[in-house]
Amino acid sequence: MRNGQDMDEIWISYNGKIYDVTHSRLWKNGKHYAHWAGQDLSDEFKDAPHQEWVFEKLTPIGLLI
Ligand code: HEM
Structure with a gap:
């Protein structure tokens, strides 16, 4: 799952893209405030105090199909 609990890499998905x-x-450890990595977090993004600019310095490593 790469949710910060199983493997060294930690991945998250947002709006069809996967970020490392x-x-x-x-x-750290896959936890970001109330949110866990290793899954599609598109629906949870509405709870975030920030906008999509947080992804600007991250390069997508894949697409969620
Ligand atoms: C309770 C909800 C959330 C809180 C309080 C929160 C808070 C924060 C804060 C304070 C930052 C740092 C922003 C800065 O650099 O000034 C951040 C970064 C970030 N957040 Fe959230 N966030 C939340 C939910 C989410 C969700 C659901 C996602 C994913 C869909 C997300 C993805 C990110 C990403 C990718 C970064 C940038 C990390 C980095 O550059 O190291 N956040 N968030």
Whole structure:
């Protein structure tokens, strides 16, 4: 799952794209505030205090199909 609990890499998905947040200190152990990595978080994004600019410095590593 790469949710921060199983493998070294930590991935999240948003709006059809997959991002590697392994090196983000904000996603340590796969947890970002109330949110867990390893899944599509598109629906949970409405709870975030930030907009989509948080993805600007992240490069998508894949597409969710
Ligand atoms: C309770 C909900 C949430 C809170 C309180 C929260 C809070 C934050 C904060 C404070 C930052 C740092 C912004 C900055 O650099 O100034 C951040 C970054 C980020 N957030 Fe959230 N967030 C929430 C939900 C989400 C969700 C649901 C997603 C994914 C769909 C998400 C994805 C990200 C990403 C990708 C970053 C950038 C990480 C990095 O660059 O290292 N956040 N968030």
